[in-house]
Amino acid sequence: MIGDDIEGLSWQEFEEYIRDLLEHHDFEVQFRKVFRSPERGYQIDVVAFRRGLCLCIDGKKYGRGRHRPSSLKEQAKLHYERCLAHERAFGIRSIPVIVSWLDDALMVENGCIFVPIDRLNDFLLNLDAYLSDMGF
Structure with missing residues (x-):
């Protein structure tokens, strides 16, 4: 599926696309990882090691909406806590990344790196430079 058109993907297929791209970049991937803390349970869409x-990647396939900026901030806060x-x-130090469906700017919000899906390949190719530039 790498390089295919992603417009028609369901949210499940969107997460699978993220997983496949990480594997293509030689990451060891745990998909839809579930774990518990003493307080509660958690799930992270894709955990990738290299x-x-x-x-720790959360895939967000959503549309443009008037409440979207506040939703991004809230999602970043929740993902950072996960x-x-x-x-x-x-x-293990876990870097929070949210891969968004929309073509937004690459940014850091509430401790999370937001990467638009169309920039994910470049982000992974130049990961060390991006992390350094963003203070990670």
Whole structure:
């Protein structure tokens, strides 16, 4: 599916596309990872490992809406909390990434890196430079 048109994908297929692209870039991938902390359970869409680096990725396939900016901030906050729980549970630094369906700017919000799906390949190709530039 790498390189295919992604317009018609369901949200499940969108997550699978993200997984496939990470595997294409030689990441070891855990898909729809479920884990528990003493307080509650969590799920992360894609957890990807490569050379001591752990990306915790949440795929967001949503449309443009008038409440979208506040929704992005809230989703970033929730995903950041999931990633902190992942760090505590597994003892590995977990970098929170939200891959969005829409062509937004690459940005950091509430501790999460937002990457538009059409820029994910470039983000992965130049990951070290992006993380350095963004303070990760």
